[in-house]
Amino acid sequence: MKVWIDQDLCTGDGLCEEIAPDVFTLLDDGLAYVKEGDKVYATAKGLPQGAEGMANIPDNRLDAVIESAEECPGECIFIEP
Numbered sequence: 001m002k003v004w005i006d007q008d009l010c011t012g013d014g015l016c017e018e019i020a021p022d023v024f025t026l027l028d029d030g031l032a033y034v035k036e037g038d039k040v041y042a043t044a045k046g047l048p049q050g051a052e053g054m055a056n057i058p059d060n061r062l063d064a065v066i067e068s069a070e071e072c073p074g075e076c077i078f079i080e081p
Contacts, residue, residue: 002081003069005077006050011074020065023057065079
Protein backbone atom coordinates (compact mmCIF):
# COMPACT_ATOMS: atom_id res chain seq x y z
CA MET A 1 0.00 0.00 0.00
CA LYS A 2 1.08 3.55 -0.74
CA VAL A 3 0.02 6.96 0.55
CA TRP A 4 0.20 10.49 -0.79
CA ILE A 5 -1.04 13.94 0.17
CA ASP A 6 -2.63 16.56 -2.05
CA GLN A 7 -0.94 19.69 -0.71
CA ASP A 8 -3.58 21.90 -2.41
CA LEU A 9 -6.16 20.45 0.02
CA CYS A 10 -3.93 20.31 3.11
CA THR A 11 -4.97 22.59 5.97
CA GLY A 12 -1.71 22.09 7.89
CA ASP A 13 -3.60 20.89 10.97
CA GLY A 14 -0.92 18.30 11.76
CA LEU A 15 -3.21 15.50 12.95
CA CYS A 16 -1.59 13.09 10.49
CA GLU A 17 1.85 13.80 11.94
CA GLU A 18 0.52 13.30 15.48
CA ILE A 19 -1.08 9.96 14.58
CA ALA A 20 1.68 8.56 12.33
CA PRO A 21 4.87 10.64 12.68
CA ASP A 22 6.91 7.97 10.91
CA VAL A 23 4.80 8.41 7.72
CA PHE A 24 3.81 12.10 7.76
CA THR A 25 5.70 15.33 8.43
CA LEU A 26 4.96 19.05 8.29
CA LEU A 27 7.51 21.25 6.55
CA ASP A 28 8.31 24.94 6.94
CA ASP A 29 5.51 25.84 4.51
CA GLY A 30 3.01 24.54 7.09
CA LEU A 31 1.80 21.67 4.90
CA ALA A 32 1.96 17.92 5.42
CA TYR A 33 4.03 15.55 3.30
CA VAL A 34 4.57 11.80 3.25
CA LYS A 35 7.90 10.24 4.03
CA GLU A 36 9.77 6.95 3.96
CA GLY A 37 12.54 6.91 6.50
CA ASP A 38 14.68 9.99 5.76
CA LYS A 39 13.09 10.60 2.34
CA VAL A 40 10.41 13.32 2.38
CA TYR A 41 8.32 13.43 -0.79
CA ALA A 42 8.35 17.17 -1.42
CA THR A 43 9.75 19.21 -4.30
CA ALA A 44 11.47 21.37 -1.66
CA LYS A 45 13.43 18.23 -0.70
CA GLY A 46 14.23 17.30 -4.31
CA LEU A 47 11.58 14.59 -4.64
CA PRO A 48 8.16 14.57 -6.30
CA GLN A 49 5.14 15.38 -4.17
CA GLY A 50 1.41 14.87 -4.49
CA ALA A 51 0.27 11.88 -6.57
CA GLU A 52 3.77 11.55 -8.06
CA GLY A 53 5.34 11.30 -4.60
CA MET A 54 3.82 8.20 -3.06
CA ALA A 55 5.40 6.64 0.01
CA ASN A 56 5.17 2.97 0.89
CA ILE A 57 3.19 2.32 4.06
CA PRO A 58 4.89 -0.08 6.47
CA ASP A 59 2.53 -3.00 7.16
CA ASN A 60 2.50 -2.26 10.89
CA ARG A 61 1.48 1.39 10.28
CA LEU A 62 -1.47 0.84 7.91
CA ASP A 63 -4.08 1.30 10.66
CA ALA A 64 -2.47 4.58 11.77
CA VAL A 65 -2.35 5.86 8.18
CA ILE A 66 -6.03 4.97 7.68
CA GLU A 67 -6.89 6.76 10.92
CA SER A 68 -4.91 9.79 9.73
CA ALA A 69 -6.88 9.86 6.47
CA GLU A 70 -10.18 9.56 8.31
CA GLU A 71 -9.33 12.33 10.82
CA CYS A 72 -7.81 14.74 8.27
CA PRO A 73 -9.90 17.95 8.14
CA GLY A 74 -8.64 18.71 4.62
CA GLU A 75 -9.44 15.21 3.32
CA CYS A 76 -6.12 15.34 1.50
CA ILE A 77 -4.62 11.92 2.36
CA PHE A 78 -5.00 9.25 -0.31
CA ILE A 79 -4.21 5.55 0.16
CA GLU A 80 -3.63 3.37 -2.89
CA PRO A 81 -2.81 -0.31 -3.44
